[in-house]
Amino acid sequence: MSGDEPGKAPDQRAVDESPENAPATLDPEVRAVGARHGMFGTKGSGDTSGYGGLVQPVVYPGLARRPLDGWHEEVASALDAALAAAGVSDAVEGIVVHRGEITFHVRRDGLPAVARALRDDPSLRFEVLSGVSGVHYPDDKDRELHAVYHLLSMTWNRRIRVEVAVPDADPHLPSVVATYPTADWHERETYDMFGLVFDGHPALTRILMPDDWPGRPQRKDYPLGGIPVEYKGGTVPPPDQRRSYN
């Protein structure tokens, strides 16, 4: 092998440039949000495993193609028709079907119309809003904060999810309390934990945390907190600072 000759650099290319190690092209069916680096959660120390350089995209299920299967298509087309009648046919950005659950991604300005259509249209009839849940995706650029609504139709015995994404810089979205009064406390909790501002909410105040609490605890940039614990001469760091797999 030529690389064995003294004074001459090996003609083998660097490992990450070789074609076998090029990252696989992404399936168009998925949506990449950020990347996962390394494997053992260590940062700043020498990497002896070789896994520290590992970079993998974080991929979420991508948008579904119409027509969908079964009752999903019935709901999707009924919603399309109802939104067209309401004059906001572009309110739905896309639909994700994953593990049998359907998620409608909705533009924030279209949310009140979507909620009203979902509740009132006879072929939709999602009478019950089960809850509102916030999720913070720091790597989802300009869509960092998501509000996720779980809806239930007792008439049709169906469940759907409505998801609204807003940028961290402008965390405003309309409240659905006017349509679903049960959203009152749920939106307050999401505001409390993520700082999502639900415009039009009758009294948007903190609900679980004290009124003067600084910060939004469920955001990813908010630390878990905790102190190191000494035990039998050793020190155990708090859970968010322990070495872990990512």
Added chain:
Amino acid sequence: MTADQDMYASSTETTEGRVFTVSGQDWDQIAEGLAEDDSDRIVVNMGPQHPSTHGVLRLILELEGETVTEARCGIGYLHTGIEKNMEFRSWVQGVTFCTRMDYLSPFFNEATYSLGVERLLDIEDQVPEKADVMRVLLMELNRISSHLVAIATGGMEIGALTVMTVGFRERELVLDLFELITGLRMNHAFIRPGGVAQDLPPGALDEIRAFVALMRKRLPEYAALCNANPIFKARLENVGTLDLEGCVALGLTGPVLRSTGYPWDLRKSEPYCGYETYDFDVQTWDTADSYGRFRIRLNEMWESLKIVEQAADRLAGLEGAPVMIEDKKIGWPSQLAIGSDGMGNSLDHIRHIMGESMEALIHHFKLVTEGFRVPAGQAYVPVESPRGELGAHVVSDGGTRPFRAHFRDPSFTNLQATSVMSEGGMISDVIVAIASIDPVMGGVDR
């Protein structure tokens, strides 16, 4: 301040009016103080440490005489950041946290979380039959113990202490069964993604059957004591009413919704863990009041006994069947055993991983240190808890820890009805209305 004045029960002037701090045996001072005021309007801050508010719940009541004109809830006193903590533990460890939320129905918390994780892992079909039957058995026993506490504390809050003592007497029997099966009376962390932690211990089925037989004798005592009791009925009937429209608009589920006569039960409408194969009826009442909710809870305990019996019969035929998923990359490998000094590591398992199988050791090590990865996505699999729809919104980014776990707790949602149930009524009826919702503050605040 003179010597006979209580320094902790003084009155202070604020911009909102005069504020009294009530600490007991100071009614004369308050009556005198209020006599000077010509308005009948009083704002009473009840709780968060009041014995009748069903937990650390703070009620802000505006009163005209004894009539409540406005009722508001202050919650959050039991917020422990369980959802945040779960983001820093592995998927399996998450069960240990969420079981502590609604401490009266721990198995339901574990079940909805585990079902969500299983859906994301796409292993719903691979969960062994025996694990499903054991989940149903434990959840129904748990429903009985939870309803017993609801009835017991509800009785205590209106002064019926016998209802409390008999309720807790029977609940203790259920907790003994839990201790026998899972090793713990509460906070079991027993239902886990992929199955349940342990097989049924020897003799458990006999104990369960003995319990069912005993409950069939004891439950009629509750009916005899309460159902037609004129004082009990006078306190509960037509109190805390909320019709079907109100329930749907406010998202109320469980006994409160069923007390309007609408037979909505997720065990029937969206069966999980094989509930569609059990024979039981959904209990409803048509009065939409606190009395109806009491009767529903009583009747649901009978239905739960029926399901427990059926589950016990099935378990008798499933002896030795697996209780954890076959997949070695997901199924928690570690086993516990009862030794001479209590529950501890199973020596058989240690012998197996240390002496017999290298692969078993690797799987054990990887699962215990790293855990398993869950494909990115989100899932929501609700279950019918004793209080209504309990669901976990589980979000994964493909890692070894939950990216986000949010619990839609029925107590949290149902408590919103406090205002509409109690405004316009007497202050004593506020207690009854809240007891009929049966909120568990551990679940409300999480």
